Amino acid sequence: xxxxxxxxxxxxxxxxxxxxxxxxxxxxxxxxxxxxxxxxxxxxxxxxxxxxxxxxxxxxxxxxxxxxxxxxxxxxxxxxxxxxxxxxxxxxxxxxxxxxxxxxxxxxxxxxxxxxxxxxxxxxxxxxxxxxxxxxxxxxxxxxxxxxxxxxxxxxxxxxxxxxxxxxxxxxxxxxxxxxxxxxxxxxxxxxxxxxxxxxxxxxxxxxxxxxxxxxxxxxxxxxxxxxxxxxxxxxxxxxxxxxxxxxxxxxxxxxxxxxxxxxxxxxxxxxxxxxxxxxxxxxxxxxxxxxxxxxxxxxxxxxxxxxxxxxxxxxxxxxx
Numbered sequence: 001x002x003x004x005x006x007x008x009x010x011x012x013x014x015x016x017x018x019x020x021x022x023x024x025x026x027x028x029x030x031x032x033x034x035x036x037x038x039x040x041x042x043x044x045x046x047x048x049x050x051x052x053x054x055x056x057x058x059x060x061x062x063x064x065x066x067x068x069x070x071x072x073x074x075x076x077x078x079x080x081x082x083x084x085x086x087x088x089x090x091x092x093x094x095x096x097x098x099x100x101x102x103x104x105x106x107x108x109x110x111x112x113x114x115x116x117x118x119x120x121x122x123x124x125x126x127x128x129x130x131x132x133x134x135x136x137x138x139x140x141x142x143x144x145x146x147x148x149x150x151x152x153x154x155x156x157x158x159x160x161x162x163x164x165x166x167x168x169x170x171x172x173x174x175x176x177x178x179x180x181x182x183x184x185x186x187x188x189x190x191x192x193x194x195x196x197x198x199x200x201x202x203x204x205x206x207x208x209x210x211x212x213x214x215x216x217x218x219x220x221x222x223x224x225x226x227x228x229x230x231x232x233x234x235x236x237x238x239x240x241x242x243x244x245x246x247x248x249x250x251x252x253x254x255x256x257x258x259x260x261x262x263x264x265x266x267x268x269x270x271x272x273x274x275x276x277x278x279x280x281x282x283x284x285x286x287x288x289x290x291x292x293x294x295x296x297x298x299x300x301x302x303x304x305x306x307x308x309x310x311x312x313x314x315x316x317x318x319x320x321x
Contacts, residue, residue, distance in 0.1 A: 056300065062293040069287035085294045094270070095278070095295070102253065102274040105184060109252040112192045114245060117199025122229065124204045136201075143197035147257035154190045155262055177263055180271040187258050187272070195251065199244045206240040207233060239313075246310040250303055256280070275299050 063085055070076040089095050120139070124132050142150070158165050160173040177183045210233065218228045234241070256276035263272040266281065273281070275295060283292025 059293050059296050059300070062289055063297050065290055067289040067293070072287075072289070081290065085290045089291055089294050089298075098270075098273045098275055098278045101272075105188070105274060106249065106252040106255070109188055109191045109195070109255070110245065110248045112188060113195045113199055113248050113252070114241075116192055117196040117244070118203050118229075118241075120196065120200045121203035121207060122225070122233075124200070125207055139197035139200055142193055143195075145194060147194065148261060150194050151190055151258050151261040154186065154193075158186055178268070180267065183263050183267055183272050187255075187262050190258050190262065191252060191255060195248065199248070202240055202244050203237060206237045210236055242313050243310075246306060246313070249306055250310075253303060253306075254299065 064081060064083070065071075066079045066081050071078045120135065124135060127135070145153075155177075157163050158176045160166060160175045166172065166174055176186045214232060214236075215228060218232050223231065254276050255274060259266065259272060259274050259277050260280070266273040266277045270278075270281075276299070279292045279295035279299070282288045282295060
């Protein structure tokens with residue numbers, strides 16, 4: 001004989017009676033389940049701690065010390081400077097010029113990358129299978145090309161003596177890396193070339209997930225392709241666009257290889273410096289390791305703020321889903 005139901009919903013000794021009169025076991029929480037995920041994450045956390053936490057700690061520590069070539073070689077003792085390195089850095093007018101140039105350059109790269117990537121993603125939905133495959137392979141090839149190799153190829157294409165671009169445009173021996181803005185524009189083209197495939201593939205996957213009936217209804221209502229993108233696709237792809245935008249901001253803000261290779265270390269008289277190259281010059285070219293570390297900490301804080309915004313948006317999207 002089964003146990004009689006109690007007055008609190010029919011639960012007696014871990015048994016539950018359903019409407020048909022049969023009993024089943026009630027769910028019970030697993031003991032120690034709260035610590036199980038951390039146990040699985042422990043190896044990855046140990047590796048990340050060794051690869052990230054300790055270098056960041058050393059970076060912050062050196063930024064508060066007097067650390068030049070004399071201290072590296074052990075000739076003079078290391079002294080604590082406090083915020084003196086940061087005061088010197090923030091009092092340097094060149095630092096603020098480089099910071100503004102970095103922000104403007106990164107913003108131009110992000111906008112251009114998103115425009116090219118989104119446009120090609122829409123194009124992929126309009127072409128046949130073979131052209132789509134060719135475009136995808138070409139884009140993935142650009143994405144997989146190492147930054148040093150891509151920068152060298154672009155320099156060869158725009159070379160004033162042997163580059164085919166100047167010959168096609170009839171510019172003669174015009175040097176693209178001589179002027180400040182033309183050098184930044186050349187680097188921007190290379191950054192967009194190696195960055196747009198990520199945006200294109202991600203947005204294309206999002207477009208393919210949009211119901212075809214929605215796009216057909218907009219087309220039947222007489223909406224143009226631009227209106228369909230602005231009023232239909234862009235709002236539905238907003239979560240994906242937010243993710244690729246923040247990812248692009250993080251990548252383009254810390255560009256180093258393209259600037260260093262294509263402008264020969266920052267351009268004439270440092271006219272094409274960005275923060276990453278500026279920190280490299282301070283730390284290794286001038287042996288001012290403390291100032292270079294302070295620049296690295298400032299960049300870390302800026303990117304950490306962007307990353308926190310990124311994680312918050314991801315969490316919000318997860319709650320919406």
